[in-house]
Amino acid sequence: MMKVWAYIHPELKILCCALLQESIPDNVEAIEFEVENPNDIVYDGSQIRLKTQDEKLQELKAQKLSELKTYVTSLLAQTDYIITKIAEAQIQNDTAEVEALKQKYSTQLQQREAIRAWNEQMKQSIKNAKSLDELLSLEIKFEETQNA
Amino acid sequence: MIVPLNGVGVLDLSATYVKSSVYTFRRVDLTGATSDYNLQVGEEAYISFSNATSVPLRIATQSGTYYEMDLISFVTLKTGTGAAIFLNPNNTTYSNAFTFMNVYINDGNSNVVGNKNTYNAFRITWSGAHARVYIHNVTVAKSVKSLAHMWDSSSYGCAIAIELTYWNDTSTAWTSLGTVTFPQSYSGYILVRRLA
Numbered sequence: 001m002m003k004v005w006a007y008i009h010p011e012l013k014i015l016c017c018a019l020l021q022e023s024i025p026d027n028v029e030a031i032e033f034e035v036e037n038p039n040d041i042v043y044d045g046s047q048i049r050l051k052t053q054d055e056k057l058q059e060l061k062a063q064k065l066s067e068l069k070t071y072v073t074s075l076l077a078q079t080d081y082i083i084t085k086i087a088e089a090q091i092q093n094d095t096a097e098v099e100a101l102k103q104k105y106s107t108q109l110q111q112r113e114a115i116r117a118w119n120e121q122m123k124q125s126i127k128n129a130k131s132l133d134e135l136l137s138l139e140i141k142f143e144e145t146q147n148a
Numbered sequence: 149m150i151v152p153l154n155g156v157g158v159l160d161l162s163a164t165y166v167k168s169s170v171y172t173f174r175r176v177d178l179t180g181a182t183s184d185y186n187l188q189v190g191e192e193a194y195i196s197f198s199n200a201t202s203v204p205l206r207i208a209t210q211s212g213t214y215y216e217m218d219l220i221s222f223v224t225l226k227t228g229t230g231a232a233i234f235l236n237p238n239n240t241t242y243s244n245a246f247t248f249m250n251v252y253i254n255d256g257n258s259n260v261v262g263n264k265n266t267y268n269a270f271r272i273t274w275s276g277a278h279a280r281v282y283i284h285n286v287t288v289a290k291s292v293k294s295l296a297h298m299w300d301s302s303s304y305g306c307a308i309a310i311e312l313t314y315w316n317d318t319s320t321a322w323t324s325l326g327t328v329t330f331p332q333s334y335s336g337y338i339l340v341r342r343l344a
Contacts, residue, residue, distance in 0.1 A: 002202055004241075012317060015243040017268075019202055019327045023239040036201075038241045038329065039268060074261040 005030035006041045006048045015043040053132070060135050064126045068140050072119045075142055079108045118142050173341055181206035184324050187215075193340040199333040204239060207325040207340060214344040215283040219328065221336035223276045231331030234269040235281070235292060237315065239327045241268040248313040252298070255305030269329070270313040274298040276334075277306075285322045290315040 005018040007030040017038045018024045031048055033041055042051045051059075082105045089097040102109065122140065129135040153159060173192040178185055186208045187193055197203045209215075219233070248271045251262045265271075273279040273296035281294040291314040298307040315322075328338065 009242070012242065012245070012320065014245065015241075017241040018239060019236055019241070019329070020204060020239040023324065037331070038236070043243070070261055070263060074259045077259050077261075 001034050001036060002038075004033050004035055004038050004041065006033060006043075007031070008043065008048070015041070015048065017041055057129070057132060057135065060132060061126055061129065064135060064138065064140070065123065068119065068122050068126065071140050071142075072115060075115050076112060079105075079112055082108055083112075115142055178206050184208035187340065187342045189342050189344060191342055194337065195340075196337040198335045200330065200335070201333055202327050202329045203338065204327045205325045205338065205340060209285050209322055209325045211285060211287040211321065212344075213285045213342065215285075215325070216341050216343060217272075217281040217283060218339040219272065219279045219281060219336070220338070221276055221278065221330075221334050223330075223332070223334045223336070231275065232267070232271045233273050233275070233279075233331070234267065234329045235272050235283075235326050236269040236329055237290070237322045237326040238320075238324050242315075242317065242320075243268055245316050246270055246313050247316055248311065250309050250311035252307045252309035254298075254307035267313065269326075270315070271311060272296070272313075272328070273311065274307070274309070275331070283325070287321055288318045290318075290322055 002019070003021075005021060005024050007016055007018070007024065007028045008014070009016045010025070010028060017033075018030060019038060024030045033050060035041060035050065040051050040056070042049060042055065082101070086098055086101045086105075089095075089101060122138070125138055126135065129138065173190060175192045175194055176185065176187070177195075178193045179196045181195075181204075184206050185193065193205065193207055195203060195205060221233075244266045246267045246269060247264070248267050249262065249264045251260055253260050270292040272281050272292060272294050276299040277297040279294045279296035279298075281292060284291045284293075291312065293310070293312040296307075296309045296311060298309055299305075325340065
């Protein structure tokens, strides 16, 4: 736990937290808090207060969902060229080529499906998490065995 | 460190070697300092810490200065965790006043990916390991960029990243280099060298 001193910055009009008491600007009324992290404090428009457990949970959920999106995008990017090839064949109405490409890259296409299915499961798990511990225990890592 | 020696093995301080632009870094131990030290060009601050969630650097700064900082941490991350490490200028958080962007590659996959985010301080790295940080303090353009070896116990494993955070506010003076804050208790040391 650490002490912080929260105040509304007189010029910037934003919430600030001094991590040292001496860092509070002159002529500013600051409120002392004891927190695990300075980001645990919020200004809700009327008062400076500690974030509720639910607010922390929703914040972490948003962070986890963002991490998941970046991760899945990077996983799919590795085989995006296959989708481009198939799309080009479709644009040219070359159905034989489309089928040939689907055959050639069937393993990769199955893996993409597995990644998308895992992504949906993860999204639901994140959204359904009831506590910070439950959320933190969710590992954002696609295992190759999930492709089997 | 290169030490210039003359023909008889004595430190060479003659005019042929010593020029005004040549210096070696003088180390200043700021561990446990209670007030800001005015670090000079050519000085290196050393700050060690143990089981700390925040470490005040205790270094005074001003517009027009430039620093490089090494953050070396020894930490066993809690399972399932990974979170940003920040440099809070003026020992203060400023809500959503910092824009962050990075590119990285990690154990999880072989593609370079990127992120952009808003924070309350300069993000200097993620989770554990070590980072080289460049700190640019000019009041109208305050920024921190880092080359980081990151470690995450959950999603990503080991990663190499290039990160940049700039302070959107172009009027607030940056007068104290700030406090480094960690997502859990960390041990390690920090070196800050003033280059300009």
